[in-house]
Amino acid sequence: MVGSRLVLRDVEAGYGAVRVLHGVSIDVNEGETVVLLGTNGNGKSTLIKCIMGIVRPERGEIALERDGERIDLIGRAPEDMVHLGITLVPEGRRLFPKLTVEENLMLGAFRAAARRDIAKNLDLCFEAFPVLRSRRRQLAGSMSGGEQQMLAIGRALMSTPAILLVDEPSVGLAPLLVSRVITTIRDLKERYHLTVLMAEQNFNQAVKIADRGYVIVHGQIAFEGRTEDLTEHELVKKYYLGL
Amino acid sequence: MVSLDLLLNALAAGLLLGGFYAAVSLGISMAFGLLDIVNIAHPVFVILGSYAAYIMNARFGFDPILTGVLFTPVFYVLGVVLYRIYYASFERKGAESLRGLVFFFGVLFIVEVSLLLAFGVDYRMVEARYIGESIHIGPVGLAYRLLVPFVVGVMLTGALYWFLARTFYGRAVQAVAQDAFALRLMGANPFKVKSIAFGLAIATAALAGALLIMIGPVEPALNREYIGRVFAVAVLGGMGSISGTLVAALLLGVAESLTATFSGPSWSVAVSFAVLLLALAVRPAGLFGR
Ligand SMILES: Nc1ncnc2c1ncn2[C@@H]1O[C@H](COP(=O)(O)OP(=O)(O)O)[C@@H](O)[C@H]1O
Ligand SMILES: [Mg+2]
Numbered sequence: 001m002v003g004s005r006l007v008l009r010d011v012e013a014g015y016g017a018v019r020v021l022h023g024v025s026i027d028v029n030e031g032e033t034v035v036l037l038g039t040n041g042n043g044k045s046t047l048i049k050c051i052m053g054i055v056r057p058e059r060g061e062i063a064l065e066r067d068g069e070r071i072d073l074i075g076r077a078p079e080d081m082v083h084l085g086i087t088l089v090p091e092g093r094r095l096f097p098k099l100t101v102e103e104n105l106m107l108g109a110f111r112a113a114a115r116r117d118i119a120k121n122l123d124l125c126f127e128a129f130p131v132l133r134s135r136r137r138q139l140a141g142s143m144s145g146g147e148q149q150m151l152a153i154g155r156a157l158m159s160t161p162a163i164l165l166v167d168e169p170s171v172g173l174a175p176l177l178v179s180r181v182i183t184t185i186r187d188l189k190e191r192y193h194l195t196v197l198m199a200e201q202n203f204n205q206a207v208k209i210a211d212r213g214y215v216i217v218h219g220q221i222a223f224e225g226r227t228e229d230l231t232e233h234e235l236v237k238k239y240y241l242g243l
Numbered sequence: 244m245v246s247l248d249l250l251l252n253a254l255a256a257g258l259l260l261g262g263f264y265a266a267v268s269l270g271i272s273m274a275f276g277l278l279d280i281v282n283i284a285h286p287v288f289v290i291l292g293s294y295a296a297y298i299m300n301a302r303f304g305f306d307p308i309l310t311g312v313l314f315t316p317v318f319y320v321l322g323v324v325l326y327r328i329y330y331a332s333f334e335r336k337g338a339e340s341l342r343g344l345v346f347f348f349g350v351l352f353i354v355e356v357s358l359l360l361a362f363g364v365d366y367r368m369v370e371a372r373y374i375g376e377s378i379h380i381g382p383v384g385l386a387y388r389l390l391v392p393f394v395v396g397v398m399l400t401g402a403l404y405w406f407l408a409r410t411f412y413g414r415a416v417q418a419v420a421q422d423a424f425a426l427r428l429m430g431a432n433p434f435k436v437k438s439i440a441f442g443l444a445i446a447t448a449a450l451a452g453a454l455l456i457m458i459g460p461v462e463p464a465l466n467r468e469y470i471g472r473v474f475a476v477a478v479l480g481g482m483g484s485i486s487g488t489l490v491a492a493l494l495l496g497v498a499e500s501l502t503a504t505f506s507g508p509s510w511s512v513a514v515s516f517a518v519l520l521l522a523l524a525v526r527p528a529g530l531f532g533r
Contacts, residue, residue: 096421107418107431109411110431
């Protein structure tokens with residue numbers, strides 16, 4: 001697996017006249033799990049969309065560093081990101097509802113570099129989420145929310161990503177399932193040697209697997225630090241995480 | 244047992260006809276069911292394929308199937324170009340459904356009128372050694388002019404099925420209308436995927452047209468007779484389902500053949516509309532719709 005690192009510097013972005021991100025700088029180093037914390041509407045998804053090429057920043061830098069090479073990501077299309085090894089598990093999962101579980105997974109392997117790994121990746125997916133194996137012929141749209149989230153993660157892994165972006169995997173899931181999905185992301189990360197950036201509002205769950213975290217408030221990074229520091233930070237506890 | 248022979252022959256002819264109907268309907272089922280493109284002009288491309296087969300046959304003595312194969316890539320390019328025009332003028336602006344219908348109606352009209360101007364209203368046909376012949380299995384006679392279209396139609400259906408179910412681009416085609424944005428997150432470009440798919444949908448008309456003119460003579464307005472039939476097949480099969488299209492086509496072929504044999508040929512066109520209405524009333528998603 002090649003070493004990949006994401007670097008964002010002073011990113012400003014928004015929608016039309018509305019600016020959402022005001023100079024955001026973050027790093028996601030190889031092998032790290034970084035969590036982007038913040039309550040609704042603070043710009044987590046917008047930041048992820050900037051990395052993925054879905055929203056184009058007005059200012060700032062977004063780069064992928066890999067094997068001593070620096071690749072500028074701004075201006076590239078989302079499909080190019082996938083080919084560079086960056087895959088997103090989007091907000092709301094975005095499965096293909098009228099395709100089967102297996103067809104959804106196979107679409108995850110569309111990336112040319114992932115096609116030779118299909119058998120191996122499929123096995124790993126089914127091992128991590130056995131329910132996907134038993135439902136492989138079922139239509140994705142007919143599954144429960146938890147199963148759909150598992151499928152969305154499994155589908156992303158089928159692309160053999162170097163960097164996995166996950167946008168709020170806990171939304172709409174029962175607490176027990178949230179816990180399971182989050183710990184599975186950690187297991188998968190270790191197994192695949194992934195680098196993970198996860199946006200979450202669920203502080204307690206997210207810090208279970210994070211090495212480092214950023215707290216985003218109104219489109220600015222209000223706090224960053226190692227997981228231990230995050231849990232200790234009074235400001236974080238009191239105002240942003242509602243503890 | 245004259246009536247049993249008659250029944251068997253009608254059944255056989257219906258099945259053979261059905262294989263051909265599948266070839267004519269595949270493009271419609273793909274465009275409507277998988278791409279959300281309201282290409283009502285498809286039958287006129289089939290007629291265009293028939294005229295290609297006619298010219299190559301009359302001028303150079305080409306076998307219609309050979310022309311169909313040779314013109315498949317030409318029709319593919321035609322489909323890709325047509326999709327690009329449609330995309331730039333309608334789809335990109337999010338104005339596809341109603342105005343798209345008008346666009347394809349315009350295309351239908353232009354192609355039909357061009358054929359009329361170029362070839363007139365006369366019926367045209369092709370010649371090939373095997374067209375007048377048939378083989379006999381027991382009491383059942385299978386005419387080559389139906390048998391060849393059946394075999395080619397079933398092979399074309401199989402090839403398209405294989406493409407959609409087994410290739411990466413094929414699976415992307417099945418996904419593109421459901422969530423084009425999500426498809427980009429898989430690393431596929433939806434515009435490219437739809438270009439390829441629509442190109443293939445139109446490409447099927449090259450062979451289907453060759454089959455049509457093998458079965459009987461063709462004139463430019465014949466597409467109107469086929470529009471009801473292809474919709475009956477595509478709706479009954481479940482729009483976008485290739486295997487469904489084949490099953491529905493075989494059913495319609497048999498239904499038409501039985502009707503023509505026992506009630507007279509003038510009733511057979513009504514059969515497709517009856518089937519269409521029945522399908523819409525009983526099972527709008529079709530036999531194999533998801
Ligand atoms: N497509 C959009 N068009 C306009 N405004 C948007 C759009 N998406 C998000 N926003 C706004 O941007 C802000 C940040 O949203 P988002 O990045 O989705 O936050 P989060 O993911 O942290 O909940 C919100 O105020 C939201 O209303
Ligand atoms: Mg969000």
